[in-house]
Amino acid sequence: MARIVMKFGGTSVGDLDRIHNVAQRVKREVEAGNQVAVVVSAMSGVTNQLVKYCTELSPLHDAREYDAVVATGEQVTSGLLAICLQENGIDARSWQGWQIPIRTDTAHGKARIQEIDGSELIRRMTEQNQVAVVAGFQGLAPDNRITTLGRGGSDTSAVALAAALKADRCDIYTDVDGVYTTDPRIVPRARKLDKISYEEMLELASVGAKVLQTRSVELAMNEHVRVRVLSSFKDGLANDTEGTLVVDEDEIVEKQNVSGIAYSRDEAKITVRRVPDRPGIAASIFGALAEQNANVDMIVQNISADGTTDMTFTVGKADLPRARTALAGVKEQIGYAELLEDPDVAKVSVVGVGMRSHAGVANTMFRALADKAINIQVISTSEIKVSVLIAAEYTELAVRALHTAYGLDG
Amino acid sequence: MARIVMKFGGTSVGDLDRIHNVAQRVKREVEAGNQVAVVVSAMSGVTNQLVKYCTELSPLHDAREYDAVVATGEQVTSGLLAICLQENGIDARSWQGWQIPIRTDTAHGKARIQEIDGSELIRRMTEQNQVAVVAGFQGLAPDNRITTLGRGGSDTSAVALAAALKADRCDIYTDVDGVYTTDPRIVPRARKLDKISYEEMLELASVGAKVLQTRSVELAMNEHVRVRVLSSFKDGLANDTEGTLVVDEDEIVEKQNVSGIAYSRDEAKITVRRVPDRPGIAASIFGALAEQNANVDMIVQNISADGTTDMTFTVGKADLPRARTALAGVKEQIGYAELLEDPDVAKVSVVGVGMRSHAGVANTMFRALADKAINIQVISTSEIKVSVLIAAEYTELAVRALHTAYGLDG
Numbered sequence: 001m002a003r004i005v006m007k008f009g010g011t012s013v014g015d016l017d018r019i020h021n022v023a024q025r026v027k028r029e030v031e032a033g034n035q036v037a038v039v040v041s042a043m044s045g046v047t048n049q050l051v052k053y054c055t056e057l058s059p060l061h062d063a064r065e066y067d068a069v070v071a072t073g074e075q076v077t078s079g080l081l082a083i084c085l086q087e088n089g090i091d092a093r094s095w096q097g098w099q100i101p102i103r104t105d106t107a108h109g110k111a112r113i114q115e116i117d118g119s120e121l122i123r124r125m126t127e128q129n130q131v132a133v134v135a136g137f138q139g140l141a142p143d144n145r146i147t148t149l150g151r152g153g154s155d156t157s158a159v160a161l162a163a164a165l166k167a168d169r170c171d172i173y174t175d176v177d178g179v180y181t182t183d184p185r186i187v188p189r190a191r192k193l194d195k196i197s198y199e200e201m202l203e204l205a206s207v208g209a210k211v212l213q214t215r216s217v218e219l220a221m222n223e224h225v226r227v228r229v230l231s232s233f234k235d236g237l238a239n240d241t242e243g244t245l246v247v248d249e250d251e252i253v254e255k256q257n258v259s260g261i262a263y264s265r266d267e268a269k270i271t272v273r274r275v276p277d278r279p280g281i282a283a284s285i286f287g288a289l290a291e292q293n294a295n296v297d298m299i300v301q302n303i304s305a306d307g308t309t310d311m312t313f314t315v316g317k318a319d320l321p322r323a324r325t326a327l328a329g330v331k332e333q334i335g336y337a338e339l340l341e342d343p344d345v346a347k348v349s350v351v352g353v354g355m356r357s358h359a360g361v362a363n364t365m366f367r368a369l370a371d372k373a374i375n376i377q378v379i380s381t382s383e384i385k386v387s388v389l390i391a392a393e394y395t396e397l398a399v400r401a402l403h404t405a406y407g408l409d410g
Numbered sequence: 411m412a413r414i415v416m417k418f419g420g421t422s423v424g425d426l427d428r429i430h431n432v433a434q435r436v437k438r439e440v441e442a443g444n445q446v447a448v449v450v451s452a453m454s455g456v457t458n459q460l461v462k463y464c465t466e467l468s469p470l471h472d473a474r475e476y477d478a479v480v481a482t483g484e485q486v487t488s489g490l491l492a493i494c495l496q497e498n499g500i501d502a503r504s505w506q507g508w509q510i511p512i513r514t515d516t517a518h519g520k521a522r523i524q525e526i527d528g529s530e531l532i533r534r535m536t537e538q539n540q541v542a543v544v545a546g547f548q549g550l551a552p553d554n555r556i557t558t559l560g561r562g563g564s565d566t567s568a569v570a571l572a573a574a575l576k577a578d579r580c581d582i583y584t585d586v587d588g589v590y591t592t593d594p595r596i597v598p599r600a601r602k603l604d605k606i607s608y609e610e611m612l613e614l615a616s617v618g619a620k621v622l623q624t625r626s627v628e629l630a631m632n633e634h635v636r637v638r639v640l641s642s643f644k645d646g647l648a649n650d651t652e653g654t655l656v657v658d659e660d661e662i663v664e665k666q667n668v669s670g671i672a673y674s675r676d677e678a679k680i681t682v683r684r685v686p687d688r689p690g691i692a693a694s695i696f697g698a699l700a701e702q703n704a705n706v707d708m709i710v711q712n713i714s715a716d717g718t719t720d721m722t723f724t725v726g727k728a729d730l731p732r733a734r735t736a737l738a739g740v741k742e743q744i745g746y747a748e749l750l751e752d753p754d755v756a757k758v759s760v761v762g763v764g765m766r767s768h769a770g771v772a773n774t775m776f777r778a779l780a781d782k783a784i785n786i787q788v789i790s791t792s793e794i795k796v797s798v799l800i801a802a803e804y805t806e807l808a809v810r811a812l813h814t815a816y817g818l819d820g
Contacts (some may be wrong), residue, residue: 054493056426079477144509370448
């Protein structure tokens with residue numbers, strides 16, 4: 001017997017047939033003797049429609065009212081799944097964020113969970129074997145108003161609930177059947193990983209493998225929640241080899257140098273040319289960008305030649321106009337020569353906890369790219385990741401070359 | 411300055427343009443110096459879609475889950491209208507049933523309001539001139555679960571809120587511009603009534619003038635809430651002559667013998683032939699019907715001839731199969747000869763508080779129908795109403811004849 005949280009995303013509950021399939025899957029877990037809580041997203045398309053309503057009525061709408069409106073999507077799914085489970089002979093009831101309650105801060109539209117009172121849910125799971133069907137994505141602010149956690153927030157709801165319920169596992173059902181060594185659409189020989197560490201998952205998530213919301217992985221790491229990513233479109237009882245388990249690094253015996261290759265085409269490169277090389281210049285540039293809420297990712301500064309230097313960095317493509325405005329505003333103050341923009345770039349990253357103890361990981365990357373004559377524009381490294389910026393047209397070629405170079409081909 | 415509750419039904423908030431119109435109307439009341447609370451229904455079509463989901467998943471779904479699902483329709487509208495009011499420079503916020511709270515009993519799907527705590531809303535109306543946008547149709551059961559009040563329940567929400575807020579008036583905006591002496595589609599010369607008593611409105615509502623939910627009128631009568639029915643599709647600030655005011659009989663100076671002619675084609679006639687005329691027979695028949703939840707309206711029993719009698723009554727057309735089953739089940743026990751059914755009947759009623767003090771009202775009706783050679787099948791009277799059952803094909807003819815006979819033609 002295990003206590004598990006099962007989370008189903010929008011496509012997994014996209015219509016009544018799929019809700020019926022979800023009910024069957026939950027039923028199998030219950031019949032296998034497990035205590036189950038389910039977290040559901042809105043039916044696919046519903047949230048977008050509700051957001052559109054809010055935006056059309058007022059581009060700068062009150063985030064508290066936005067939350068009241070969009071939280072209804074998950075409310076509907078929770079009620080419908082409870083009905084469907086009951087129809088299948090399973091005792092179940094829906095729970096809204098305010099009923100549990102799932103307490104959050106007041107940051108409407110992107111609230112953070114602060115506390116979940118899981119006592120009543122645990123009582124019903126243990127005493128009545130009742131399935132709790134929890135509306136994901138939503139919570140309750142201290143002033144008794146509905147909050148939402150931001151897009152993809154239902155993953156975070158599920159992990160936080162798993163922690164509160166002291167669940168043995170948090171199963172995230174989605175439209176992919178696990179985490180792969182890279183995007184299978186680019187590399188058909190990509191392999192599904194059986195296990196991956198929280199740290200690796202975080203790096204993969206933040207560089208473009210959009211399987212789990214970043215915050216949910218951080219939370220899982222902090223709360224030691226065993227998360228499994230698996231497909232809701234497969235039948236049968238989930239077994240131990242299905243999906244990908246996201247766990248503490250200690251649980252991974254065979255540590256690969258490199259676990260996966262990720263890529264992102266969502267960034268743009270900016271170069272500030274001939275910046276006077278004096279203390280405080282970097283602070284001026286990135287202070288101006290922060291004030292405009294332009295999120296900076298990779299940063300490279302070369303050593304100075306003639307008293308000036310070139311500063312290169314990347315921002316999200318959507319932030320490019322804001323970054324341009326910010327830098328134009330401080331041109332006088334900083335006194336740089338010119339601003340170069342290049343939106344046609346891709347960031348390719350190799351990720352693996354094993355690289356901590358293995359030298360030469362970065363070098364393998366550079367050599368593999370050089371063999372394909374792919375020019376590296378920017379390099380950035382972290383403890384378990386090496387990222388390079390290249391021309392966007394080489395993305396697939398680079399990913400394939402690296403997948404082979406690190407011996408990941410299946 | 412007045413404190414008013416404004417209620418808008420589903421067609422009045424059917425799309426974003428209409429929500430915008432509603433916001434304009436609310437704004438005009440606020441700018442005229444009034445304190446305003448608004449009660450909204452779901453956007454038209456939304457509730458039907460949600461009900462359909464529940465029914466398709468399980469014909470006999472849990473009413474508590476049904477309530478969680480369908481209550482979202484009003485939640486969405488309340489948030490959207492609050493956003494739209496803010497965009498128009500009006501301070502506003504949405505309130506869900508559980509936030510106020512609007513306390514109800516536990517009769518999910520058809521709950522009754524028991525108590526509304528209006529203190530916080532009054533404080534915000536008086537101190538901040540903030541408009542409360544309240545989700546209609548919904549409330550909170552003692553066990554902290556969402557309830558709904560049954561179809562058309564938003565009218566009741568509005569009247570109950572008006573009572574709790576000690577509002578000067580409850581304006582019900584709908585797709586008709588008031589209560590008419592009869593259906594204008596049948597009698598083009600029907601006149602809009604400026605005032606009507608609660609009692610008359612009740613009789614008109616229950617016999618087919620579907621302007622207000624019956625329960626909302628009962629509540630208004632008990633709580634002395636001045637209700638006004640008016641159109642949401644007219645422009646300009648509502649003035650005193652607009653719509654129809656539903657008030658205490660005392661406020662109506664010129665009492666008409668007959669205020670209006672109503673009709674209903676929703677009933678079916680059943681005759682139980684040759685029932686043994688002994689004590690307890692009526693109880694057997696109507697007890698069996700009640701057990702099957704078949705709602706009986708008019709009942710006629712003739713005096714006995716040869717030790718048997720004929721019992722005629724009407725039930726809602728939708729209840730006809732259930733009534734048939736119920737009566738078949740007690741045929742042995744009662745020992746009646748046969749069962750006659752006639753679904754092609756119409757009930758036509760004349761309603762007016764003035765008939766209490768005026769003789770001859772019923773006779774005028776019978777004569778007018780006789781002049782048109784319309785046969786009366788069943789007669790039923792109350793203090794302020796005379797109803798007759800006739801063949802359905804004569805409905806329009808009868809309504810027109812009576813409208814003229816009572817001098818109601820405009």
